[in-house]
Amino acid sequence: MxxxxxxxxxxxxxxxxxxxxxxxxxxxxxxxxxxxxxxxxxxxxxxxxxxxxxxxxxxxxxxxxxxxxxxxxxxxxxxxxxxxxxxxxxxxxxxxxTATGVYTPPRAIVSVTAYITNDAGEVLLVRNLHRGDTYELPGGQVENNESILDAVKREVKEETGVDVTIDGITGIYQNISSHIICVAFRGTYVSGELQAQEGETTDVGFFPVTRENVDTYIKREHFQIRALDAMNPVYLPHALYTVRPYELVSRYDGNAPSALSGQN
Structure with missing residues (x-):
């Protein structure tokens, strides 16, 4: 480096x-x-x-x-x-x-993103302040001592102004170049008024995204993959827990949507 x-x-x-x-x-x-x-x-x-x-x-x-x-x-x-x-x-x-040696554990950033739909089946997309060339699913970095479920709801709220429920994980993606691991979720709009958030997004909205027109909205291929995988999801099993002492925070076996937002 x-x-x-x-x-x-x-x-x-x-x-x-x-x-x-x-x-x-x-x-x-x-x-x-x-x-x-x-x-x-x-x-x-x-x-x-x-x-x-x-x-x-x-x-x-x-x-x-x-x-x-x-x-x-x-x-x-x-x-x-x-x-x-x-x-x-x-x-x-x-x-x-240049570094004189390796003194820290391997570094990886964990981020989250969400494929959120409304009653009409439209998909929530944002235009990020730092990526004005494309729309994308809302999301961002997981903070220290924060669960991925709390993080995805927080990031959606911070970027769009709305509250959502989360059904499950639809994919895990690694940007090897940037050391970023992204966990993608699918969920549903609950309440709140859509509004671009200062310092975060320049535009937000629900759009009629399909497999055929996804590239009309989402220009970057690695963002397209996350949306395409979430359209007909296979939910992944996962568990959230703490240790010393062990406490199970949330467990999902991956068989069906589980409205995870109520289990945090």
Whole structure:
């Protein structure tokens, strides 16, 4: 792996402005083209912000850098920075690092997504703030000490504003490039008003998605697979539990939909 340390010298009074600029432009510019943010830190004096990015190797970094430079979002970022003033940050520097060894367990991110239908059989889709080229099923990352069932309901609520019930798991998918394992569910709309959520989504709605027209809405193939598998699901058995002491939180044998939202 190759790591790039980007250091920004800022005025402390502009930290919040710079943070908003980072989350709106700098962060999505990198992750949408394949980089991973290891972490972002600010010094106690709030005059320096450090971000460390991860790439597979130098070739991967160079490809991401080319894609970023040619993107429409970068042009928007440059215009926004001009409006905010060049002293949004005083200067920036970067250097590259390689690891001297492996000191942590293998890393994997667990995410969840949901194929949610309404009474008309339409499918709930969102347009993500950082992936404006496609609609997709709502979802996101599982937080520490959170069950996958709690996570999928929370993510749907955060991205669309609605509450849902969950019937079962329809598939498990691994993005080997990004170390992401995604657990996909199927469920049903219960209540709430659909609304794009600031900082999460730019558009949400129920759409008449079918096997024949799925690529009209969902442009990325790895997102299409999750929807197609959920259309006529074979629900997977699973169990949620804690240990020390052992406590079974939820168990499903995979034979039929189980309205799992009521078992958490």
């Amino acid at each position: 190759l790591h790039r340390r980007k250091t920004y010298t800022i005025r402390p009074e502009r930290l919040q402005e710079f943070t908003e600029f980072f989350h709106t432009y700098l962060f999505p510019l990198q992750i949408s083209h394949g980089a991973r943010l290891v972490g972002r830190w600010v010094t106690e004096s709030e005059d320096e912000v450090i971000a460390i990015w991860e790439y597979r190797d130098r070739e991967h970094y160079e490809q991401v850098d080319r894609d970023v430079r040619n993107s429409a979002l970068r042009r928007e970022a440059m215009k926004k920075r001009a409006r905010l003033g060049k002293n949004l940050y005083i200067k920036s520097t970067e250097d590259f690092m």
